[in-house]
Amino acid sequence: MADRRQVLRMGALAAGAAIAAPVIASEVAFAAPGKPSNRPLVIGHRGASGYRPEHTLASYELAARLGADFVEPDLVSTKDGVLVARHENEISGTTDIASRAEFAGRKATKVIDGVTVTGWFTEDLTLAELKTLRAVERLPAVRQRNTIYNGLFEVPTFQEILDLQDRLCKELRREIGVYPETKHPSYFRSIGLALEAPLAEALRHNNLNKPTAPVFVQSFEANNLRDLHDVHKVRARLVFLASAAGGPFGDPRPYASYLSADGLKELSRFVSGIGPDKSLVIPRRADGTLGTPTSLVADAHAAGMVVHPYTFRAENQFLPVDYRTGTDPNAYGRAIDEQVAFHRAGVDGLFTDMADIGVLARDFAGR
Structure with missing residues (x-):
């Protein structure tokens, strides 16, 4: 039964039907309005970035309408200190700035967290200037369908995302949370545009600075999270992100140290959770299988x-090799089955580019 439904659902997704279609009510058991749910969370990674250009209001709204419990904006700063949503502060791959003659002189080369990057940067543009740009698909070769939306959507501010969250909660009559990530916090602090204070102020202004608020704040830098907790008194839940290798920028400790038993105990003093690379939960074998x-x-x-x-x-x-279908790298594979495997490993939620797939996987895993 599950296999047949997956084939039908994935066929609809491949045809683009699920982008507009509502999630089937019988497949989802949302908590009643105002009631908490203990189910694993479906977190819309950069919104519904599998279906719309990432980090746009359209992407966040679609994720919510497809069933996401939380939407995830990556936060960077403008020249005038406004928090906006972009995957990176270098925006040539996510906006049309490279084609805009008026910004040709802003192209620059910088060192961001030890990596030399050439392009256009949010910190060199005021909010008013950034608002003249339009978002484009970051992975056009992978998600060619998303390119039809190029040029339609603005770069949103964090406040605009919180306003959208409030509107959708009322309209959909269920709780939809936000899961912001501070991007390159050490770098932004070094240039006088620290992310911590405006983030903390936004949470307070919107009555979200409390452990019960539908908010997680995440970062790859433990020191950033400690600063948010100890100095800026952020009481929304904090999450430490961890890559499969390396460590936080400017921190001598590797991620593996933080994820040891002692490291987790230390983290638990100021964070509520971890966001690991999925390979740290279920690694792949040498042959690429799960x-x-x-x-x-x-x-x-x-x-x-x-x-x-x-x-x-x-x-x-x-996907793992044994979850792929056919030989086209951009064709859909057994994505539902992969997520089911992680749910059965006990995770409390997961980040997905396609929220409707996340909802189905959670539903199947619970049966």
């Missing part, structure tokens, strides 16, 4: 923290 779950979920739960791994996508190239 392996056996590690102890990370159990270890984090023992430390009192939730686990929200990233990032789940439907295209073959992002």
Whole structure:
């Protein structure tokens, strides 16, 4: 039954039908309005970035309408200190700025967290200037359908996202949370545009600075999260992100140290959860197939923290070898089955580019 429904659903997705179609009510069991739910969370990664250019209001709204519990904006700063949503502060791949003659002189080369980057940067534009730009699809070769929306949507501010959240909660009559990530906080602090203070102020202004608010604030830098908690008194839940290798910028400790039993205990003093690369929850074998779950979920739960791994996508190239269908790297594979495997490993939610797939996977995993 599940296999047949998956084939039908994935066929609809491939045809683009699910982009406009509502989620089937029988497939989803939302908590009643105002009631908490203990189900694993579906987190709309950059909104519904599988169907719309990422980090646009259209992408966030679609994710919510497809069933996401939270939407995730990555936050960077403009020249005049306004928080806006972009995957990176370098925006040549996510906006049309490279084709805009009036900004040709703003092209620059900078070192961001130890990496030399050439392009156009949000911190060199005022909000008014940034608002003249339009978003484009970041992965046009992978998601060619998304390119039909190029040029339609603005770069949103964090406040505009919070306003959208408020409107959709009322319209859909259910709680929809926000899951902002601070991008390159050390870098922005070094140029006098620290992200912490405006983020904390936005949470307070919108009555979201409390542990019960539908908010998680995430960062790859433990020191950033500690600063948000200790100095800026952010009481919304904090989540430490971890890559499969390396460590936080400017921090001598590797991610592996933070994810050890002692490291998790230390983190639990100021964060509520971890957001690991999904390979840290279920690694892949040498042949690229999905392996056996590690102890990370159990270890984090023992430390009192939730686990929200990233990032789940439907295209073959992002899936384990044994979950791929056919040879086209951009065709959809067994994305539902992959997410079901992670739910059965005990995760408390996951980041997905396609919220409707996340909803179905959670539904199937619970049966």
